[in-house]
Amino acid sequence: MDALASGRPRLHRMTHEKPDGVTTRNTTLIESRGLTPPIAPGRMDSFSLPLAAWAAWPTHAPGCAAPTDSPPPPGAVDIAFVDPMLRRRLGPVARMALNVAHRCLGERTGVPMVFASRHGELARTLAMLHDLAAGEEVSPAAFSLSVHNAAAGVFSIARHDTAPATAIAAGDETLGMALVEARARLSEAHPQLLLVCADAPAPELYQDDITTTESAHALALLFDLHQSRRLHVARHASSGTPSNSMMSLPLADLLAGHRPDAAWSGTHARWEWTLDDA
Amino acid sequence: MDNLQTEIRQLIIDALDLEDMTAEDIDPAAPLFGDGLGLDSIDALELGVALRKRYQVRLDGDDPSVKRHFHSVNTLVELVRQHSERTA
Numbered sequence: 174m175d176a177l178a179s180g181r182p183r184l185h186r187m188t189h190e191k192p193d194g195v196t197t198r199n200t201t202l203i204e205s206r207g208l209t210p211p212i213a214p215g216r217m218d219s220f221s222l223p224l225a226a227w228a229a230w231p232t233h234a235p236g237c238a239a240p241t242d243s244p245p246p247p248g249a250v251d252i253a254f255v256d257p258m259l260r261r262r263l264g265p266v267a268r269m270a271l272n273v274a275h276r277c278l279g280e281r282t283g284v285p286m287v288f289a290s291r292h293g294e295l296a297r298t299l300a301m302l303h304d305l306a307a308g309e310e311v312s313p314a315a316f317s318l319s320v321h322n323a324a325a326g327v328f329s330i331a332r333h334d335t336a337p338a339t340a341i342a343a344g345d346e347t348l349g350m351a352l353v354e355a356r357a358r359l360s361e362a363h364p365q366l367l368l369v370c371a372d373a374p375a376p377e378l379y380q381d382d383i384t385t386t387e388s389a390h391a392l393a394l395l396f397d398l399h400q401s402r403r404l405h406v407a408r409h410a411s412s413g414t415p416s417n418s419m420m421s422l423p424l425a426d427l428l429a430g431h432r433p434d435a436a437w438s439g440t441h442a443r444w445e446w447t448l449d450d451a
Numbered sequence: 452m453d454n455l456q457t458e459i460r461q462l463i464i465d466a467l468d469l470e471d472m473t474a475e476d477i478d479p480a481a482p483l484f485g486d487g488l489g490l491d492s493i494d495a496l497e498l499g500v501a502l503r504k505r506y507q508v509r510l511d512g513d514d515p516s517v518k519r520h521f522h523s524v525n526t527l528v529e530l531v532r533q534h535s536e537r538t539a
Contacts, residue, residue, distance in 0.1 A: 310500050
């Protein structure tokens, strides 16, 4: 019986014939109906990605941001490259995402993008739900920017760049799954890829469902198969004690040189990163 | 009807997040869309919702006269005035 029809997630063994620059060992990509990859406890999956550049917000020691940071006010994040008429409607998460994406990508064009955010513009969505519940009309502008790929779309419009973009969310492991997505999409035909991960704390109403301390931050990583510097990524399925930060922060600390390696534990897995210049 | 003109200019600024502008910055005779103020299609929808909430003006997107009403602040003032006279 077809695995999907039977309601079970399908497991795909990733091919080991891969383009130069990407190494894989024992890597499994999961195509699941749910957000939780059903990997057996104790199992480890790992791969590496060729890192060309990165950028973070806040710009100074992103990992050290106060954990209760509220979203930055509109003027605090420089996105002057976006036309003011396009910029005026953007929320804090999109502004942080566009800031790090633009700084990381520079003048490069045609680079595919993975936009990742656990919550996206959840505050905007919640405001629309309140309007609906009150029998009010929903703001068309708010709706247009509440969809998960809105930041990627605005980035494309602002830079006149038609490179393909995907937008993903995967609970507390959103950054990790964006790294898996990046690994899956890098190829000889598309040797560069920009990963952007941005989030702000979920609105108060949702706090009962959030187990980590959330902060406003964004991280951009540019991968390029022609780079020799490697970001090694490992995921261990486990049910250990979850970390008390969002997943991007320890990785940002590693990139900033604040530590030789980094790890983060979520509800279902532990992730580890190291960097080398091999 | 100078008050209504100022009111509608302020409505446009508030509804469309034109945060850096004041009512005096909007030329009441200039086109709102395209070359003038530079509003886009999402602004047109947003403005339609704002006019409905504030003045109970109901607009049909298929009605060709809508484009004429949305030309400038002055044509919107005329639309709202006609509507209030009809419903008075």
